[in-house]
Amino acid sequence: MTTMRPSLDRAADLRTEPGIIERLRGEPSTRTIAVRQGRVRIVDGGNDRVSLLTVDPSDIVEATWALLGRDADGAALLLAALPPEADSLDTAPDETWLGLRDLGGRLASHETELLVEALALAGWLRDAPFCPSCGGGTEIRQAGWSRRCLLCGKEHFPRTDPAVIVAVESPDGERLLLGANANWGGRMYSCFAGFAEAGESLESTVHRELAEEAGVRLSSLRYISSQPWPFPRSLMLGFRAVAVDEDEVRADGEEIIDVRWFTRAEIATALEGDGPVGLPGPASIARALIVTWLEDHE
Template structure:
């Protein structure tokens, strides 16, 4: 696919400095002269909604933070991330909102008021490609540390090692590494139509491409066919890979695939989808422009939006 790596969160060419991760002295020196991205309950610090809010390692906002995770070298600048989720906003500050998308913002009293913790979905399309990759990496790895604090082998508390890229169990010696969950997302077409569906928890009118987790022992192609049949009852024949996207909500890797439907009859599984339908290319132009009377497009920045836009532009190889 021509444009495959221009998807949000991908293709910035970040030097992750993997060879430095086990050199504690080198990491200490890099941290002392580097910059840190504070992340609060999964929300990165953002400067006026258009750039990440980097701070010095001695910033008071990092008081009480966990060990910093080494993200890599950004044109020679060492970048780290730190979880400050134990900080509690002052009384009267906006709280986290429930639902599909959290629009609330939290400001730390030790920081410039231009800086706020914001939901990454809301700013991912305005960040540069490099900062989007850094934010996605920070959010995913820090979430893994918060949810995997104990050894899966013996249950003892584990500790962060290798610049945040593994956890070690001091009791049994087991090593644990950040988890990424593979997910297939499918541009299923038949002739001039594409298959879309919606989850009941999504905003009213929002439709997207069908998607699902890859199961153990399963190829991407098999996962595409299984998920589409399970959710919509549509059988898929030929499948091919198009593009991938790291998706840190919380820690998935989306594999965008094209699939050719063998039939058009939809037999919906109501436990999976609230609705599914075929949309013609002409209708999808209206959907993507926000002019369709019933269907709203997938969120900008998501690989679903990316794949549909490139399908409409005939840029799928």
């Protein structure tokens, strides 16, 4: 979770230049991020820190290419979205290919921004080859940032679906409400989240999701920060809220199988990994919201 300005220049001015990908692939300064099945190559930097490994474009035999932007020195950054069966770069050990959840908190902030962009764009290039309007095949345009239907001519762009995630505290501010999703088998508790529906404001989404999942009404609500989450194409918008009545909470029994109020001491213990329940990993905005709540009350 961050409020800082983006460090990556996405170079939108270059996207419509004819032959831009081919030109940049031939420039010695160009850096390429290879993505395969939602994973990227990394270099071990020691002390649990890693860096993204950029590869030589000439080493890649088969890929879908896109322009990610420019780095701080003005060098081009390209995406090479590899097919699952790609044999290029296969000499690299499997452990050097990691996903976003594996890399949480281990990359510098500017590299995390680049990683999320690369994963999101690679996922769209992989999953959206056909026109959603007529089913026709598409051609990639704007250096990987749009697709034009070869039949009806409509142009399509990468989608971003808004979702809310909310840290709810008790009226006295002494406890935090977390829920256990059915998919986690009761082993982990987190903030409450859900997608905005058609025609719905973010504020309405927050109130609806908390009523549906935890049976709780909210007396106040404020926006905190956001996090792009490319699984597959979400933008998580983080909020803090205060419950009207902490005694009225209940799990919906389907998506959320349990809801609990946690004290600050219980949260601190769980964050250290010593408690009976787990909390979200360091890559998630959910953990950032929990940590922020704890720090605000210390």
